[in-house]
Amino acid sequence: MIEVLVVDDSPVAREFLVYLLDSDPGIRVVGTVTNGKQAIEALKEKKPDVITMDIHMPEMDGFEATRRIMETSPTPIVIVTAAENPREVGISFRAIEAGALAVVPRPQGLGHPEFESDASELIRTVKLMSEIKVVRRWNRSRTAPPAPAVRQLDVNGHTSEIQVVAIGASTGGPIALQTILSRLPRDFAAPALIVQHMAPGFTRGFVDWLNHDARVPVRLAAHGEALLAGHAYVAPDGFQMGVNVTGRIALSHDAPEYGLRPSVSFLFRSLAEVYGRRSVGVLLTGMGKDGAAELQSMKQRGAITFAQDEESSVVHGMPGEAIKLEAATYVLPPDKIAAALQSLVKNA
Numbered sequence: 001m002i003e004v005l006v007v008d009d010s011p012v013a014r015e016f017l018v019y020l021l022d023s024d025p026g027i028r029v030v031g032t033v034t035n036g037k038q039a040i041e042a043l044k045e046k047k048p049d050v051i052t053m054d055i056h057m058p059e060m061d062g063f064e065a066t067r068r069i070m071e072t073s074p075t076p077i078v079i080v081t082a083a084e085n086p087r088e089v090g091i092s093f094r095a096i097e098a099g100a101l102a103v104v105p106r107p108q109g110l111g112h113p114e115f116e117s118d119a120s121e122l123i124r125t126v127k128l129m130s131e132i133k134v135v136r137r138w139n140r141s142r143t144a145p146p147a148p149a150v151r152q153l154d155v156n157g158h159t160s161e162i163q164v165v166a167i168g169a170s171t172g173g174p175i176a177l178q179t180i181l182s183r184l185p186r187d188f189a190a191p192a193l194i195v196q197h198m199a200p201g202f203t204r205g206f207v208d209w210l211n212h213d214a215r216v217p218v219r220l221a222a223h224g225e226a227l228l229a230g231h232a233y234v235a236p237d238g239f240q241m242g243v244n245v246t247g248r249i250a251l252s253h254d255a256p257e258y259g260l261r262p263s264v265s266f267l268f269r270s271l272a273e274v275y276g277r278r279s280v281g282v283l284l285t286g287m288g289k290d291g292a293a294e295l296q297s298m299k300q301r302g303a304i305t306f307a308q309d310e311e312s313s314v315v316h317g318m319p320g321e322a323i324k325l326e327a328a329t330y331v332l333p334p335d336k337i338a339a340a341l342q343s344l345v346k347n348a
Contacts, residue, residue, distance in 0.1 A: 036065025168264025170286025172314025277302025
């Protein structure tokens with residue numbers, strides 16, 4: 001039985017969340033509170049497996065509560081908020097930065113067309129996050145230190161110019177991506193294509209959040225867009241993202257892979273076919289297997305490939321599967337992946 005503490009200042013929202021969560025036989029709501037300050041106090045008594053956290057609350061908002069909980073009594077936190085509210089979405093990603101594991105939309109009423117999918121996403125996320133062992137987070141500066149030096153990479157006779165970098169991530173990915181993009185130089189000589197598993201409605205806010213720290217421009221990918229060096233492109237909600245033979249972004253409604261659209265597997269396979277050894281693949285923290293076999297395909301076609309190491313991963317599922325397949329040329333934490341990318345692209 002997964003025990004959940006619900007934090008929300010709206011009585012209607014609290015009652016609705018309790019109804020939804022308790023409807024699943026594997027979940028039990030052990031308490032409800034109305035603000036972040038009460039959440040910190042209730043945590044000591046209830047010791048929940050997961051906390052669902054609202055953002056905009058009186059006395060102490062969801063960001064500050066998340067920060068304090070992760071610095072004192074680390075507990076899996078799922079941010080439940082309104083995707084249509086830009087202010088709440090922005091604070092949601094600050095809460096991710098403070099240690100929250102995921103952000104999902106607050107389900108609409110029973111008659112809403114999105115109700116079933118939003119309710120299922122909430123329950124699925126709570127169950128998945130309950131399995132994650134979180135660690136204490138210390139207050140960190142938003143200014144990234146210089147990237148660590150990386151020894152000269154053995155590029156196995158890689159003499160062709162690297163033309164594109166593909167990055168895939170899931171749970172824990174936002175912070176790993178923030179680390180990498182904040183360390184790439186403004187004149188990075190290749191474009192980066194990114195698939196981050198995320199609940200629908202939050203991707204644009206995610207892009208805005210990344211742009212606060214990234215040293216390269218980050219944008220939501222558009223169909224037919226030409227790839228520019230030193231730019232990062234994030235796959236939009238509900239589309240598979242790849243590239244066509246002319247090197248332009250191709251968005252499609254092709255079937256989900258591993259139940260996901262966008263999927264990392266689709267992106268990696270597309271780049272393996274179009275760019276081969278002129279590409280780099282990076283698989284970051286996340287649950288499941290999405291992208292692991294396709295990272296192997298990239299490597300087999302001559303691409304340089306990276307998988308995030310276990311120690312720095314929130315969940316080592318996706319990169320761990322890639323490592324089992326010997327799909328990764330290098331296994332590194334995000335800061336060293338960023339430094340390695342600089343070395344590879346600079347020396348290509």
